[in-house]
Amino acid sequence: MRHFALWLLLLSSDLLPAAQNTLQIYFVDVEGGAATLIVTPAGESLLADTGNPMPDDRDAKRIFQAAQVAGLKKIDYVLITHFDRDHSGGAPALAKMIPVGKFLDHGDSIETTAPQDAQRWQAYLSVAAGKRISPKPGDRIPLKGVRAEVVTSNGAVLAKAIHGGTPNPALCADAQRKDPDLTENGRCLGFLMTYGKFTFLDLGDLTWDKEMELACPVNKLGTVSLYQATMHGFYADRAGAPAHVWAIKPQVVIVNNGPRKGLLAPAYERIAKIPGVEDIWQGHLSLANDKQHNTNPDLIANLEPSDQCQAHWLKVTVEPQGRYTVTNSRNDVSKTYRVR
Template sequence: MVQTLVCALFSAAAVGAESKSLQIFFVDVEGGQATLVVTPSGQSLLIDTGWPGFGGRDAGRIVSAAKAAGADRIDYVLITHFHRDHVGGVTQLASQIKIGTFIDHGSNLEDAAAPREDFAAYEKVAAKSKRVIVKPGDQIPMKDLTVEVLTAAGEHISAPLQGAGQPNSLCASEPEPAADATENARSVGVLITFGKLRFIDLGDLTKQKERDLVCPNNLIGTVDLFLTTHHGWNQSNAKVIVDALHPRVSIMNNGAHKGGSPDAWETIRNSPGLQDLWQLHYAMDSDKAHNVQEMFIANVEEKCEGKYLKVTAEPNGTFTVLNSRNNFKKTYSK
């Protein structure tokens, strides 16, 4: 049953001692996406579910991250778009952990076998729970956080967010990208605000739609934490948006042989104000010059244990990134 967003209210997941920190787990799903956000009061938002198959590998890694965060259910599962590396794991995930509400952009319009199959499987699972279709400007109701929908179904917010709207000087010099008719361009993109911390996740949004958000004016403003779009591929991560967002830290959810394109890597790494780039994988198809130092990489071997990166954030905007492979962590003060 599809419901309006305002009706989709859920209790917090059961947790132990309540914390004042926000937890964000960037789960390794081998080149897909699975980003788990757990609030201080215990509510949880999972953005995408990784791949199907592999003996339930991705679902298992997500459930392990939820347990590490103290969550025994996932309140919201947001599917950015209906490509297999983002929606494929939903059936296996639903068999392993209770899910409150599914959130997505509506229908799959991509006429290819895989998206059709994956969308049908998703609808079957979502029909057993609650489902919400969002549009730009909507908010996902969560305690402790503001979760604003920036893009959905090929549309984007029409007015600047509070404090945003400044002209973007790069728009005139950067060429306008070609249109994209795939599900990537229909990705649900969100801005998550926790106190003074701003974190953006645009799914696999491609360059034309990225440009719409920041040209001629930057409708978003700047962010502290940027999940590189589309796994760090060249089809996304246009300089006009990366520089406009001006992130302090970027996380790249690439796989060993997916994402981390050298050109996109350079755009992100050289963006003004960036302190560090972290990667879920060493990009095997790139070179050493286009990978960060190994201490900032969660998985350095192709055959890996699926280590995650974790952000722990405070309301004052300070946050710490932890590499679960080597326990290296670094704190970024506001």
């Protein structure tokens, strides 16, 4: 009996190191922050954002657990999209749990006036100094096995389109414009990752004005397979410009919302209207929304408020032949998509 149980344990795919020749992406639940752990087919790893700073290191522990499940002994790159607490706050604690190769960021934080922000910035420097790289739009992240390109950083966006670029007159004509954002959000280090025909876009909390620069008059990003909905599901309508979101036409959207953060009803409607979108997956049930403005519950990783949350994750496995599967660790529901 004991042997049988061991067998089951060994057979459980989650406990095996990253399967060769697949790209794996874990959307770790950090209660409305961001922590996206990517393991390339070559076994290299990139963590995009590190969740919140917590007295009990809750988010760093959750990321570390995912890294262990992925079979990682170190994280090659920790990429901080920007220095807000829900993205950069877990980095110091995490760096004490697992070795980190390099830190990628947009350059120095511009929000260091408030004591909490200054303290968080110093804590970041204490683990990242001497290991920082601050790439510019158009630069490649030197990850093996995938192509990862920086598309925004420190307020700049790609000068030239990648993947061809497509004039976007219909969506740009009457597009709503918003004032330039002068916070850390507008400086996000955003990237596009390509593996075969599969593409994944993570822009962190990039703001509406910068999305418009990426989308008009030419959509500089082309179309994407998987899209991490920007700013946790267009937080307070500060992101999610239709001219951008409807032009990149993601096949599948993953929203890293919290129980009460991001993804309000108008954002859900905008995502649902993406031409050709096949599914929306959510990190959390959005408690402020009715049933019609949450996805199918099977595709939601966590249903409870944060104090009862079990921190289930969504995981994406991309095969080299152009199929990818999203799995919900709460209920083992999975769906497979063919890259278009």
